[in-house]
Amino acid sequence: MAAIRKRQGKYQVQIRIKGSPPLSRTFSARADAKAWAREIEGDAERRGLPMDRRVLxxxxxxxxxxxxxxxxxxxxxxxxxxxxxxxxxxxxxxxxxxxxxxxxxxxxxxxxxxxxxxxxxxxxxxxxxxxxxxxxxxxxxxxxxxxxxxxxVTKPRVSDARSRRLEKGEWEKLKAACLRSRNPYVLSMVEFGLETAMRRGEVLRVRWRNIDWEGRTLHIPRSKNGYARTIPLSVQAINILMRQSNAFSSSENLVFETTEDAIKLSWQRIVRRCGIVDFRYHDLRHEAISRFFEKGLSVPEVALISGHRDYKMLARYVHLRPEVLAEKLARLSQEGS
Structure with a gap:
């Protein structure tokens, strides 16, 4: 039970709970003293065990x-x-x-x-x-x-939805800047990301044993959401991997033998050098997923590749170009006539 007494203008609380050393604390206001006592006693009752809160x-x-x-x-x-x-x-x-x-x-x-x-x-x-x-x-x-x-505590509201895609001519600038980078892996990683919609960390963890050359698939043992997935590889993605195979020495080796920090620094220099504004590495994933839909893949097909288990989250990555859809509608009209 709690005992509160006033000493020298302040209120001292002492709480004795069976099986636990006595707890004491001093407050300027009696209301604060009572609130603390209720909190300690309630906590001990809820947990069913005495606790020495002096450790706090x-x-x-x-x-x-x-x-x-x-x-x-x-x-x-x-x-x-x-x-x-x-x-x-x-x-x-x-x-x-x-x-x-x-x-x-x-x-x-x-x-x-x-x-x-x-x-x-x-x-x-x-x-x-x-x-x-x-x-x-x-x-x-x-x-x-x-x-x-x-x-x-209340979390601040976030309105950071991204819709940035590569505009006309930007890919050529980006590729040229990647070619001039001192990091020999950055261009292949960027191109591979555009072909697979894989996250930067996922690409960096790809090992040669993860690739099924005959089935043309890549197994990702663990992704950001904790789940494994196996994705199909396009002809271009296979070619990118084959370019890296000249350094192959063991199936346990990484395909892209560089670090996340090295790629981050290289990317910062690349976008600064080529003058592309407000384009992040992760925007490559937005670009890739949008391209998949523009090529005619279905929602389940794209989700299988991207690893999204929530279609609402997948929708945040889709930014279709109206002009591409207009061309598709025109083709469909011609085929139907």
Missing amino acids: DTLTVGDILVRYRDTITPTKLGAVREGMAIRVLLKHGLSKVPLSALTVSRVAEHRDQRLQTIKPASINRELAIYRHAFETAQRSWGIPLAENPFAL
């Missing part, structure tokens, strides 16, 4: 992130990228906040500060890391958190 005074947000980075992040497909993101999060003032002082309002304040320098989509990715780290701390590590403030 000694652990910080950064401690949770470091443990998460060292134990959970390595098991993920995007471990390198998440590790880099957590390294950035550890530099923020929020990482030094004790868990006992962490509230939804504190998280909201941090969110608003970050919104001054980065976009809402980036904020939401950071909040997702925090949220999962604290869920893990609650469920698996026995950290006696009454709530997960990162799950309760």
